[in-house]
Amino acid sequence: MPISLYVHIPFCAARCPYCDFATAPASTPLRDRYLQTLAREIALRGADLGRPRLETVYFGGGTPSLLQPSEVEALRRALDDAFDVRPTEVTLEANPETLDAKRLGAFRTLLGLTRVSLGAQSLEANGLRALARTHDVADVLRSVELVRAAGGLSLNLDLILGWPGQSRDAWRADLERAVRLGPDHLSCYPLTLLHEPEQSVVNWPGSGWPSLARWRSRAAAGQPEDDVVADMYLDAERILAGAGYAHYEIANWARPGHESRHNLVYWRDGDWVGVGLGAHSHLGGTRSWNDGRLATYIERWSAGAPELDSRPGDAAETAILALRLREGLRVTELAARYGAPAADDVRDRLRGLDGAGLLRWRGERVSLTRRGRLLSNEVFVRLV
Amino acid sequence: MRDDIRAFAILAHIDHGKTTLSDRLLDLTGTIPSRQMREQFLDAMELEREKGITIKAHPIRMRYQARDGKTYTLYLIDTPGHVDFSYEVSRSIAACEGAVLLVDATQGIEAQTLANAYLALEHGLEIIPVVNKIDLPNAQVEQTREDLKSAFGFTDAEILTVSAKEGTGVPELLEAVVARVPPPKGSADAVLRGLIFDSKYDSYKGVLAYVRIVEGVVRVGERVLLMQTEKLADALEVGFFSPDLRPVDALEAGEVGYVATGLKTVADCRVGDTLTSGVTPANEPLPGYRPAKPMVFAGFYPSNSDEYPELREALEKLRLNDAAFTYEPESSGALGHGFRCGFLGVLHMEIVQERLEREYDVDLIATAPSVEYRAILMGGEEIAIDNPAALPDPGSILEIREPWVKVTVITPGTFVGNVMELVQNRRGTYIDMSYLDPQRAMLRYEMPLGEVIVDLHDQLKSRSQGYASMDYELSEYRAADLVRLDILVGGQRVDALSMIVHRDKSYKTGLGLVTKLKELIPRQLFEVAIQAAIGGKVISRATVQPLRKNVLAKCYGGDVTRKRKLLEKQKEGKKRLKLVGNVEIPQEAFLAVLRIKDEAASR
Numbered sequence: 001m002p003i004s005l006y007v008h009i010p011f012c013a014a015r016c017p018y019c020d021f022a023t024a025p026a027s028t029p030l031r032d033r034y035l036q037t038l039a040r041e042i043a044l045r046g047a048d049l050g051r052p053r054l055e056t057v058y059f060g061g062g063t064p065s066l067l068q069p070s071e072v073e074a075l076r077r078a079l080d081d082a083f084d085v086r087p088t089e090v091t092l093e094a095n096p097e098t099l100d101a102k103r104l105g106a107f108r109t110l111l112g113l114t115r116v117s118l119g120a121q122s123l124e125a126n127g128l129r130a131l132a133r134t135h136d137v138a139d140v141l142r143s144v145e146l147v148r149a150a151g152g153l154s155l156n157l158d159l160i161l162g163w164p165g166q167s168r169d170a171w172r173a174d175l176e177r178a179v180r181l182g183p184d185h186l187s188c189y190p191l192t193l194l195h196e197p198e199q200s201v202v203n204w205p206g207s208g209w210p211s212l213a214r215w216r217s218r219a220a221a222g223q224p225e226d227d228v229v230a231d232m233y234l235d236a237e238r239i240l241a242g243a244g245y246a247h248y249e250i251a252n253w254a255r256p257g258h259e260s261r262h263n264l265v266y267w268r269d270g271d272w273v274g275v276g277l278g279a280h281s282h283l284g285g286t287r288s289w290n291d292g293r294l295a296t297y298i299e300r301w302s303a304g305a306p307e308l309d310s311r312p313g314d315a316a317e318t319a320i321l322a323l324r325l326r327e328g329l330r331v332t333e334l335a336a337r338y339g340a341p342a343a344d345d346v347r348d349r350l351r352g353l354d355g356a357g358l359l360r361w362r363g364e365r366v367s368l369t370r371r372g373r374l375l376s377n378e379v380f381v382r383l384v
Numbered sequence: 385m386r387d388d389i390r391a392f393a394i395l396a397h398i399d400h401g402k403t404t405l406s407d408r409l410l411d412l413t414g415t416i417p418s419r420q421m422r423e424q425f426l427d428a429m430e431l432e433r434e435k436g437i438t439i440k441a442h443p444i445r446m447r448y449q450a451r452d453g454k455t456y457t458l459y460l461i462d463t464p465g466h467v468d469f470s471y472e473v474s475r476s477i478a479a480c481e482g483a484v485l486l487v488d489a490t491q492g493i494e495a496q497t498l499a500n501a502y503l504a505l506e507h508g509l510e511i512i513p514v515v516n517k518i519d520l521p522n523a524q525v526e527q528t529r530e531d532l533k534s535a536f537g538f539t540d541a542e543i544l545t546v547s548a549k550e551g552t553g554v555p556e557l558l559e560a561v562v563a564r565v566p567p568p569k570g571s572a573d574a575v576l577r578g579l580i581f582d583s584k585y586d587s588y589k590g591v592l593a594y595v596r597i598v599e600g601v602v603r604v605g606e607r608v609l610l611m612q613t614e615k616l617a618d619a620l621e622v623g624f625f626s627p628d629l630r631p632v633d634a635l636e637a638g639e640v641g642y643v644a645t646g647l648k649t650v651a652d653c654r655v656g657d658t659l660t661s662g663v664t665p666a667n668e669p670l671p672g673y674r675p676a677k678p679m680v681f682a683g684f685y686p687s688n689s690d691e692y693p694e695l696r697e698a699l700e701k702l703r704l705n706d707a708a709f710t711y712e713p714e715s716s717g718a719l720g721h722g723f724r725c726g727f728l729g730v731l732h733m734e735i736v737q738e739r740l741e742r743e744y745d746v747d748l749i750a751t752a753p754s755v756e757y758r759a760i761l762m763g764g765e766e767i768a769i770d771n772p773a774a775l776p777d778p779g780s781i782l783e784i785r786e787p788w789v790k791v792t793v794i795t796p797g798t799f800v801g802n803v804m805e806l807v808q809n810r811r812g813t814y815i816d817m818s819y820l821d822p823q824r825a826m827l828r829y830e831m832p833l834g835e836v837i838v839d840l841h842d843q844l845k846s847r848s849q850g851y852a853s854m855d856y857e858l859s860e861y862r863a864a865d866l867v868r869l870d871i872l873v874g875g876q877r878v879d880a881l882s883m884i885v886h887r888d889k890s891y892k893t894g895l896g897l898v899t900k901l902k903e904l905i906p907r908q909l910f911e912v913a914i915q916a917a918i919g920g921k922v923i924s925r926a927t928v929q930p931l932r933k934n935v936l937a938k939c940y941g942g943d944v945t946r947k948r949k950l951l952e953k954q955k956e957g958k959k960r961l962k963l964v965g966n967v968e969i970p971q972e973a974f975l976a977v978l979r980i981k982d983e984a985a986s987r
Contacts, residue, residue: 006942020946192936194950230932250935266942280942287944317944320951356909377934377954378909384951 002055003283004265005083007042007075008276009064010034010294013098014134015204017215018193022278022292023062024203030294034277035071037298039078041275041290044305046082049273049283053084056262057111058091062277065094069106076110089261091115091156096143097135104150115260116147117156117187122163123177124170130163130222131191132215144181154258156185161236162229163191164222171232172239179243184258188236189251190229193220203277203294230374237370250324250373267325269318287313315342316383319350323379328360328367349382386572386638390565391459391596392512393476395504396486397496397853401516405486405548406442406462412554413446413458415626443582443594443640445624450562458561459596459640461581468729470857471676471708474503475581475656478672479596479640482510482565484557485532489515489523489545492824493531494853495794501536510565513538514557519547531821568598568638575666576600578635578643578659580610585704589621589644591653592629596640598670600661603634607662608643611669615652616662617645651707676708678726679787679858680733680837681770683714683751683880684740685722687960687971691746692721698744699723702736709736714771718880718964719749719974724771727753730837749962749971751880755834758785758861773879775868778919784884785861787833790815793844794826795852802847803827810835811886830859834884869894871901872915872922876965880974894924900976905969907931912967 011026024030046052057079067075079085090112094104096119107113120140122128128136140157147155157178161171178186193216201209224232237247245253249267252260265272266282274281278292288310291297300306315338322329335343350366353359358372358379368376396402410416442462449455463469463476477483483504487493504511513532518525525545532538544560546553570577582594593610595602602608606619621644623631635641647653655676658669686695699711710726727733733753740746757769759776760783769775775784791812795803797819804814804827812831819825836856844852869890871881881901885893894916901914905928912928936950961968 190933190935226931226933233933233935266944272942274942278943280945282942282944289943289945311945313944317948320947321944358909374933374935375909375931377936377951378931381951381954381958384948384955 001271002053003049004056004058004262004270004272005054005079006058006060006262006272006274006276006279006281007038007064008060008062008274008279009067010062010203010277011066012061012063013066013095017132017212018191018219020194020196021062022203024277024294025205026063026066028203028294030298033298034294035074037301038276039074041301042075042078042082044301045273045275048305051082051084054079054087056089056091056265057085057087058093058262059107059111060091060093062093063095063098064092065103065107066098067103069102069110072103072106072110079111085112087112087114089114091117091260091262093117093119094143095119095135096139099143099146101146101150104146108150108153113153115154115156117158117185118143118147118183120157120178121160123159123174123181126170127160127163127166127174130165130219131160141181144183154185155183156187156260157181157183158187158189160189160191161232162223164219166224166232168224168228168232168235172235175236175239179239185252185254185260186240186245187252188233190233191219191223193223202292233374234370246326248326250368250376264325267321269313269321281308282313285313286310314338315346319346319383320380323366323368323376326367328365331364331366346383350379352382353379386457386636387567388454388456389459389568389638390456390482390561391461391480391568391638391640392482392484392561392565393461393463393480393504393509394484394486395463395473395477395497395500396516397488397491397494400486400488400491400494400497401548402462402486405484405514405516405546405554406444406460408548408551408554409446409458409460409558410444410627412551412558413448415444415446442627443625445626445640448558448562451559452562456562457639458558461640468727468732470499470503470855471674471728472582472655473500474507474672475579477504477507477509478670479579479581480509481568482512482561484561485511485513486516486548487514487528487532489517489525489528490520491851492524492528493535493794493820495792495855496853498535498792498794498826499855499857505536511536511538512557512560512564513543514553515543515545516548518545519550519552527821527823531824535820570597570599570637572599572601572637574599574637575664576602576608576659576661577666577670578602579670580653580655580657580659582655583650583653583707585650586644590646590648591650591704592642592644593653593659594640595635595643595659597635597637599637599666601634601636602643602659604631608645609660609662609665610653611658611660611665612654612673612675613652613657615647617647620644620646649704649707651703654707676728678708678710678728679755679833680727680729680753681756682725682727682733682753683716683719683722683771684711684725684737685716685719685749685751685880687747687749689720694744695723695740695746695748698740698746699725701744702739706736708732716751716773716880717876718878718969719751719962722749726770730839749974751974752883753837754884755787755832755837757866757884759783760785769884772868772884773882775882775884778867783863784866785863786866786884788830788859788862789833789836789856790859791829791831791836791854791856792826793829793852793854794820794824795844795848797823797825799848799852800825800827803844803852806840806843806847807831810840832862832864833858867918869897870917871897872913872917873901873905873969874910874912874965874967876967877917878964878969890918891923894918897976898924898926901973902926902928904973904976905967906961908967910966 010024012023013026092107147153240253271283277297280289288308315334331347360369394402444460446458448458461476463473515528577599578595578597580593584592608619621631622635624641656673660666686692708728711723714724715721759767759781807829812829815828817827865887866884867887869883869885871878898914898916911930914926915922916924
C-alpha cells in the first residue's frame with residue numbers, strides 16, 4: 001500500500017509571532033546535525049515500513065524553501081534509499097522572501113516538485129506589517145512569477161483573514177488581488193492567536209514566550225469582531241466561487257483537479273508517515289509524533305529508532321477530519337472501521353444538533369452547511 | 385472567691401488595633417516567649433490572618449505580676465469585631481467583668497465602638513477607655529479623649545493612651561485592668577454553672593466548649609449537662625488556653641478555659657448555653673441565651689452537579705464547627721440540587737463560602753443573598769420565604785413583610801449629605817441625628833434589612849472616603865409593596881435569578897439585570913431572549929445574537945492531537961456553563977443579581 005510522507009524543515013529566517021508550529025532559527029548551530037538526524041530517521045522509518053511506495057510527499061515547515069541545493073540533494077539521497085519514490089504529488093512550502101530560481105530548480109529536479117504552497121498571507125503592505133511578516137508584496141509577486149515561469153507547477157497561496165486592523169473591504173481587495181494572480185489553489189485561514197507557548201518558542205534563543213504573548217495580546221485586541229470575520233469568510237466563499245474555485249475543505253479552495261492530494265490524505269484519515277521535528281504520523285490507526293525540541297529530537301533519533309509518543313486514533317477524530325471536507329462523512333464507513341457502536345455514537349451526537357442548521361444529511365452522508373463551516377467547532381466539540 | 389482573677393474583653397471597631405494590643409499583652413506578660421511571637425498571634429485561622437479580622441473568640445490566660453507585688457491571673461477574651469458576629473460579642477462580654485474599650489486616635493469613635501460599649505454597659509462591665517495609635521503622626525489624641533468623654537461620660541483620669549504597636553502605655557493598661565476590673569463574684573461552692581461563649585470542633589477531643597465558670601467547679605471525668613440543648617456529656621478534659629490547650633484537673637468559679645465534651649457537633653454546644661453538672665444540675669440556666677439566628681440566606685450549588693455529595697459532606701463538616709450557619713437541601717430548575725444556607729450576615733456568608741472552597745475544595749455557585757420575608761396568604765396563614773423563587777403567586781398573597789433594622793451611622797459632618805442620600809435611596813427612614821463632637825455626626829435610621837445586606841457598608845465607606853461606620857440591629861417585620869422579579873432566559877424562568885424587590889425599583893432593577901446578563905451570557909447557536917418579568921408581565925427584554933463564528937485557524941494537517949486538545953479545552957469551558965433549557969449560562973451570571981440590585985439601590 002502506498003503511503004504519504006510529510007517532511008518537516010523547521011528552519012525560519014525569522015519567527016512569525018502568530019505561528020505555533022515547531023520552528024527554529026535558520027542559523028542554529030544544530031542545523032547540520034538536524035538534517036543528518038532527519039536523514040537517519042528517514043532511513044529507519046523507511047526500513048521499518050518495508051520501503052513502501054510514496055503516493056504524495058509534502059515538505060513543510062518552518063521554511064523548507066530556504067534549504068540549500070546541497071542540503072536538498074542529501075535529502076533526496078536519504079529518501080531514495082528508504083522509500084520507493086514515485087509520487088503523484090510533491091509539495092514545497094515556500095516563503096516569498098527566500099524562494100529563488102536556483103532553489104526552486106534544485107527542488108524541482110532533485111525532488112520531482114509538482115506543487116508550491118506560497119505563504120503570501122496578505123497582498124497588502126498593511127497586512128504584512130500587521131502580521132509582522134518580513135517579506136513584502138513585491139516578494140510575493142516575484143515568487144508567483146518564478147513558479148509560473150518554471151512551468152507545470154500547481155500553485156497555492158496562503159492568505160490570512162482577520163489580522164489586526166483589517167477591514168472587510170481590505171479583505172475583499174486582498175482576495176481580488178489573489179484571484180488576479182491566478183493561483184490553482186487558495187488556503188484562507190482566520191487568524192487565531194493562541195496563548196499556549198507549546199512549540200512556538202522552545203528552539204528560539206533570547207526573548208521567549210512573554211514577548212510573544214504580549215504581541216499576541218496586542219494583536220488580538222486589534223482584530224476585527226467575530227461577526228466581521230464571519231462576513232469576510234462568506235466574502236471568500238462568494239468571490240472565490242465566482243472565480244472558479246471549489247470550496248472543497250473548510251479553509252481550502254481549488255480549481256478542479258488542483259485539490260491537495262496530500263492534505264486529502266489527512267482529512268480522509270489515510271496513512272502517512274511524518275518525519276522531522278514535531279512531525280505527526282498516522283499509521284494503521286495509531287497516531288504518533290516526534291518531540292518538538294530540536295536537541296531532544298536529535299538525541300532521540302541518534303540513539304537508534306526511539307519509542308515515539310503515540311495513542312490510538314478514534315471515530316471522533318476520523319469524523320471531525322471528514323466533516324472538514326465538502327464531501328463530508330459517511331457514517332457507515334465509520335462503522336466499518338471502528339464498529340457499529342462507535343458509529344452510532346457519532347451519529348447520535350451529530351443528530352443532537354438537528355434543527356441548528358449546522359449539518360446537512362443525505363442518507364448516511366453528513367456534511368457541514370455554510371453556517372456549519374463557520375461554526376465547525378460547535379459541531380466538533382460535541383464529538384470529543 | 386478568687387481575688388486574683390481579672391476577666392476582660394477588648395472591644396474595638398475593626399482595625400482599631402485590638403489584635404495588636406492582644407499581641408502586646410501576650411508579649412508583656414511573658415505568655416508567649418518573644419521568639420515565638422508572630423503578628424496576629426491569636427488569629428489562627430488562615431482567613432482571619434488574610435482578612436485581618438477576628439472571626440472566632442480567642443480566650444487566653446495570662447499570669448501577671450502587678451506593681452502591688454501580687455501575681456494575678458488575667459483572662460483576655462479577644463472578640464469578633466464585625467456586626468455579623470455581634471451575638472458572639474455579647475456572649476463574650478457576658479463572660480467578663482471588665483472591658484477595654486479601644487479607640488483608634490486617627491479614626492475616633494465609630495459605630496461599632498458605640499454598639500459594643502453600650503452592650504458592655506448593659507452587662508454592668510467596668511469599662512477602661514483607651515486611646516490607641518498615639519504614635520501615628522495623624523493621631524488626634526485630644527479630640528478622641530473629648531469624644532469618649534462626651535459619648536460615655538468618662539473623666540480625663542479614666543482614659544488611658546497607648547500605642548499597642550510600640551508598647552507605649554501598655555504596662556499602665558495592665559495595671560488599670562488589675563486595679564479597676566472587679567474580681568469574679570461567683571462561689572466555687574455553689575452548683576456548677578458555666579457560660580459557653582464559643583465552641584470549636586476538634587477531631588480528637590470532640591467539641592471543645594469555651595467556658596467561663598460562673599459558679600462551682602468542673603472536674604475532669606465529670607458528667608456535664610448543656611442546659612438548652614439538653615445534651616449530656618463527659619468532661620473528657622478541662623484546661624486553660626495559654627494560648628495552647630493546657631489540661632488541668634479542674635476549673636473553678638471565675639476561671640476561663642475549655643471543656644472537651646466528646647460531642648460530635650458544635651450545634652449541640654451552643655454559644656450562650658449553660659454548662660452544669662449532669663448529676664446535680666442547676667435549677668436555672670444563666671440568663672440571656674438565645675440561639676444565633678440566620679438573617680441572610682443564599683443557595684449554594686455545586687458547579688458540577690456530580691459534586692453534590694462532596695458539597696453536602698463539606699457543609700456537614702463546616703456545620704460541626706459553626707452552629708450559626710444553617711443549611712437544608714433545595715433544588716433549582718436552573719442549578720440542580722443544592723442547599724439553602726442561612727448566615728448571620730453577608731460577611732459570614734463570604735467566610736463560609738471561602739472556607740468551603742479553600743478548606744474543602746468544593747467549587748460552588750452561590751445565588752444572591754436574600755433576607756427572610758414573610759408572606760401572609762389569603763387564608764391568613766403566614767409563611768417564611770428565604771428563597772425568592774419560592775414566593776407564591778401574587779394572587780394568593782395578602783401581604784408581604786420584610787425585616788427592618790435600626791441603623792446607626794457615625795460620620796464626619798462633611799459626609800452627612802452623602803450618607804443621607806445613600807440611606808434614603810435604600811428606603812431608609814430618618815429617626816434622628818446628633819453630634820458626638822463638632823466634627824462627628826451620629827445618624828439613626830430605620831431601613832429594610834434587604835437594603836442593608838447588599839453592600840451598604842461598602843457604599844458607605846466609598847461615599848465617606850472610608851470615614852463613616854455603621855452598625856445595625858433587627859427591629860421588626862413590616863409590610864411593603866414587594867414583588868418577585870423573575871428572569872426568563874430563552875423563554876424559561878431561571879429560578880435561581882428570581883429576586884424580591886420593592887415595586888418602585890422593579891423596572892430599574894429589571895432593566896439593569898437584563899442588560900448585565902446580555903453581557904455575561906455568551907452567544908449561542910440560537911438567538912437568546914432575556915426577559916425580566918413580574919407576575920408574568922415582561923418589563924424588560926434584551927437579545928443575545930446567535931453565534932456566527934467558531935472555527936480554528938490553520939490546523940497543521942497532521943497534528944490532529946493538538947486540534948483535539950483545543951477542542952477539549954473548549955469543551956471544558958462549556959462544562960463551566962450551566963445548561964438551562966437549551967441555553968448555556970455562565971456561573972457569574974448568578975451573582976450578577978447581586979451587583980445589579982446594588983447599583984439600582986444606590987442610584
